[in-house]
Amino acid sequence: MDDLGEIVDEFLVESHENLDQLDGDLVALEREPSRDLLSSIFRTIHTIKGTSGFLAFGRLEALTHAGESLLSRLRDGVQPVTPETITALLAMVDGVRALLASIEEGRVEGDIPIDGLVAQVNAQIADAAAPPADAPPADAAAGTGEATVSVDAPAGAPDEEARRPLGELLVESGAAVDTDVNWALEKQTGGDERRLGAILLDEGKTNPAAVNDALAAQGRRSVADATIRVDVDLLDSLMNLVGELVLVRNQLVRAATDAADPVIVRTTQRLNLITSELQEGIMKTRMQPIEQLWLKLPRVVRDLSTTFGKQVRVAMVGAETELDRSLLEAVKDPLTHLVRNAVDHGIESPEQRVAAGKSAEGTLTLKAYHESGHVTVEVIDDGAGIDVEKVRAKAVERGILAAAEAARMEPREVMMQVFAPGFSTAEKVTNVSGRGVGMDVVKTNIERIGGAVDVDSTLGEGTVWRLTIPLTLAIIQALTIDSGDDRYVIPQVAVHELVYVDGENTRIEYVSGAPVYRLRGKLLPLVRLDAALGRPAGTDDRGVYIVVLQADGRRFGVVVDRVLNTEEVVVKALTSRFKEIGIYAGATILGDGKVALILDVPALARRSQLSADLSEEDDAAAESADDSSRLLVTAVGARRIAVPLDTVTRLEQFAAEAIEWVGNREVVQYRGRILPLVRLSSLLGVEAAPPGDTVSAVVYTERGRSIALVVDGIDDIVESTTTDHEEVDDHGILGSTVIAQRVTELLDVRRAILAADPQFYATTGESVLTGAWGAGPGAA
Amino acid sequence: MATRQYATFEVDGTLFGVDVAHVQEVLAFSEYTAVPLAPAAIGGLFNLRGQVIAAVDMRVQLGLPRHTMDGAVMNVILHAEDEAVSLLVDKIGEVVALDEGSFEPPPDTLTGPARALVLGTFKIEDRLMLALDVDAAADTR
Known part of the structure; x- marks a missing residue:
């Protein structure tokens, strides 16, 4: 099977992609039967069946064959689409997935049982008396061809012009002779339904390896005009190189501003432009539409809502919004969790909804859009909403907040407590959302990639979970600031505003020794960066800046000496020896070539919390000492x-x-x-x-x-x-x-x-x- | 008899050596970024052709006052525990080829912080070279 390795790999990749599409299509089909959808689903299964037959994956072939039989009846209108048929087809897709996983792992189908699944599918065939049992002949040529194209072009619309006939390729490679090919073609014309490659192989006129090569060449050729597959590692290394280039560019631009030579200045400007475009281009190659993730979600919602007896419709807005593939991967689990949570806890049962004057069917909206250099992904439900007072009480009960602290918090801050570790508003723990993968994990995962989480809820009307995600991990927009003689970098995503403290109109005040600033009437807790870094704290509160930041659902200010500018920086991982310090998220190299540390905003937020706590302790002390x-x-x-x-x-x-x-x-x-x-x-x-x-x-x-x-x-x-x-x-x-x-x-x-x-x-x-x-x- | 090559350097007048297999390069560098709250032995971070390298001050590792870092400091850049790390030293010496036979365990008179960082000694002409345990020397935890 080794010589088939490459073909099998390609088959796996394509099949996985097609299956994800299939889940979504099947759920859509249940909602609204459409011949086009049915045809597309049929083609996908047909393709997998064909290729698996060719590659001698018998179980896969038998299973997809059963599915294909059911699908063809649905497509031809012989029998209607019912929830049961969809369930059977989804089960079949799961079986196919399991088989593919096994093939991926060990190159063999393993002993994954399929008889039950085949029976389940066949049971759905209305005329169950005579289910077509025997597998049809290998449909190799059409199979591989379609699978290859369908990734990037609509399935079933392969670019025939670009494909050279298999026979021609075989003859060219010397693996078959002209006359045999012609003879086989005549057989086809004469009614033989087998594909050309299959006929030649069956008759011993050529060898399997040659057919594989020819099929592969055919496949490549047909896709080559539009797209190519690129190794992700290669993209990653290109990305790193571009990162370096951006860095050198920054250094050069800085040096060139002092240069008198107009040629240098002009050349630098040109380099600047080209680098930016190159960076954008490389970043684009790693971008994938968020639809890739979303495709799996209607299936998740369907399964869950069936389990809970709820009716949920999934709507998608902005599915074409693109994200860096590494981020896409990182967002997958949090997003799935939010969706599960929304179906489990957000959307009410049909009875409750009707009683509340809503339609029995709830709507779960997935929304993605670009906003100021970030991608925002929202999971919106029109369910019961979150009772902020319940959250407040629960946070106190769970010991997440001190009672006094909770009482003083604004609803918005209280709401953020649902992301605290150990918090769960679920009255009963279900096997869906109460499995330890909590909202705190969602938050941790999103913050790990430099993003932020947020929740907005109106009791009785629904909840919006919002993930703010950077476009890419490698290059971030950053604010450079000075504290003492040192320069630091703060990710721009967390920066809300800057305040200059002149000591007259704007000034830092102290509550029990803890610095605060009155930002539009609200007391903003402050962290002095120099003190947070264990440096001697500055004594003059005049002429400093407050960088207003948001993290962990908390707004706070960091007092710095100087604010320089914002620039794009390349994030460098920090050696593990600094992990324990916990206040740095990474390092970067600035335009002057010096290394600067990137501050970890959530860590600073925890420090502001600490100072808030300290000031509370001080309050208590002050009271007792009177x-x-x-x-x-x-x-x-x-x-x-x-x-x-x-x-x-x-x-x-x-x-x-x-x-x-x-x-x-x-x-x-x-x-x-x-x-x-x-x-x-x-x-x-x-x-x-x-x-x-x-x-x-x-x-x-x-x-x-x-x-x-x-x-x-x-x-x-x-x-x-x-x-x-x-x-x-x-x-x-x-x-x-x-x-x-x-x-x-x-x-x-x-x-x-x-x-x-x-x-x-x-x-x-x-x-x-x-x-x-x-x-x-x-x-x- | 097998010989082994050592890159040598001096810290506070003492000659140290590291197996050249560990050494990536040696260079003088003057711009370091301080890392507040980092272990005392961290001299700072610097930019080595786009790579961020942590510099470990050998003087601190040996229980001596730290380098002042106000001018160029010599760096011996090593691979220790899968990452590049630099040792800040006083002075760079030659690369010497030494007989494994002349290797001796650290003398009993060697005490203090240096003892934990040294694998053994070699005699070179009229002086001793202390062979450094790279991982221990780079360990700042």
């Missing part, structure tokens, strides 16, 4: 009212017209919920500033309940000790202190909140906020 806390100083009329900063989750501006009334209380709609407002001016009996278009509010959240304290303005964040405040006998005020030479009153947050929402503490217990300062959610 020494100091940070105060948010607000203006209410002519008075200055301070609120402990750590009880504040957000600073918001609401449009005055957004304020509505519920009974005698003011509320606004906020992030899909109703947020009660309490005007500190009326609570404290102060004359409020004249109403403007917007109101400033300090949002306080505890255990999922939020409230907004309306103030006239935010003045400052200050450090204050609790020892020097004077008792003041006033409703809603705990005392007063002098901050920045001005008397500032300390708000009794508890009273203020109860004024707005008397039920606020009903479920959270009385012990919260009994002390005044520093007793925020962090201490609860």
Whole structure:
């Protein structure tokens, strides 16, 4: 069988590709019977049957023969397409796949049982009394020919012009004589249905090796005009070479900017252009449409929905979107998991759907599109959606989040907890989604390739799982930054924005010693890169930059000294001796030829988490020591009212017209919920500033309940000790202190909140906020 | 008697040698990228014709103060445990062919960090050469 090796390899590759197509086609067929689809499926099976007969794979031939018989009846309309026939055909495809796998492994069919499958298929043939039992003659020539072309050209439409007759090839190679070929051709004309090669072989007029060679030559010839197969290793090495070239180009471009010689400048520009085009071209050779992955999914969905008694329709948008093949491979398992999860947990049973006023059939949409240098792949279901409060509770129950932390989190952040290890919202563990391959694995796998995961869900309406994937692994868009004397690289995919800190209008603040930045009212935890790298931390907070990053569902800022530019860099793997440090994702060579380390954004995110945790511990310590806390100083009329900063989750501006009334209380709609407002001016009996278009509010959240304290303005964040405040006998005020030479009153947050929402503490217990300062959610 | 070739270099006045079979090349290099939080023996990373190479400071491996890295430092680039790694040394010596017969185990007087990195000694003219265990010398864990 060795001399057949090459043909067998080719047969395997093509058959695998065709089978993937087949799964999708069969599921589509069930939905909408179409003669074209049936013909295409028939041809695929026919091709495999023909080639397997020629290559003497008897079991494969018998199985595909049974399938072919059923398919021809379906195609000719002798019997209708039913779910049972589809099931039998899918089972047959699985059997074919198993046989091919065995052939791939050991060059033999092995002892994979096919009798049951053949019986199952034959049972579907309505006129089961006389299933065509004996295998037809080997259909080699047509078989291989079609299989070869069908990869790239539509099956059954081989480019006949490009194919030279088999006889001609055999004669040319001296393996057969003219007269024999003519004699065989005459036999064919006379009604012999065997292929030319088969006739010659059967009659002993030529040898098998020669026929194989001729068939191979024929196959190659017919495809050669359109496509060729290229070894992936070769593509990989070309990719590496182009990577090197990009690097040299960068170095040259940098050097040439200083060059006075116009020839050098011009030549460099030209080189620059050509390199870019070459890089793009090479990258394209490795690109494959995501359809390659998606083709398998309708089958997965069909099997699952049958198991669970659900009705699910699969829709695809952007199947032609291309991804680097190595990425495609890396995305396969996460994507399959998301799809399984959506069918298992996302889409409801038909009864539930109808009860909820939806159509009985759920829709699972696979969507892919290019966006700013990345590919976004979405798995969208119109199912029950995810209850963010359940997630919040579960995250606490599973010990993933501290209760206080969970209470303070925004719904979006809470939702990201489904990707935390050890989290599973499934009420019961099914054998589909609850098998340890959890969402955390999805996240890890996607982040490993420099991508990101995200989830968006509306309760009752459905869920969107979003994978953001780089176009390629080898070359990334990167932001170069300086920290101290060293230069680092941050993958651009994680970078959301850059903030320049001038120390005047924009400045870094400290909550219990942890640096934060107020980004559009929200407190952004910061990581000082120098400190994260174990270097002495810079002391000057002015003239630095904050790189706002997102990873692990967490937005945070990294403080760096200088931001240089963005450039394409070639990712070099880092030696294993640096793996344990965990803060570098790789290394690269910059335009000046120096090595720069690529920072691992998720690792930095964990550090920001760490600093957030530390600041919480500090809060607790501060409370027990009763020494100091940070105060948010607000203006209410002519008075200055301070609120402990750590009880504040957000600073918001609401449009005055957004304020509505519920009974005698003011509320606004906020992030899909109703947020009660309490005007500190009326609570404290102060004359409020004249109403403007917007109101400033300090949002306080505890255990999922939020409230907004309306103030006239935010003045400052200050450090204050609790020892020097004077008792003041006033409703809603705990005392007063002098901050920045001005008397500032300390708000009794508890009273203020109860004024707005008397039920606020009903479920959270009385012990919260009994002390005044520093007793925020962090201490609860 | 079989002979073996050793590439020699000096660190703090001591002559070391590594089997030339392990040596890829020897070169002076001056631009290193620091790796914060890396093991102390890592002198830095550098770009060797597009390849990122980690340099292990032999002085640190031998319990000496690190190279200052403010000028060119000599690198002996080796293949150790399937990856290229560089040893930062003070001075490059000659390649010498040595009789395996003149190989001796490390002397008892050899103590300290060097002891773990040395396979044995050879006598060359008027001095001793310490034959380095490449994997141990490159090990920064």
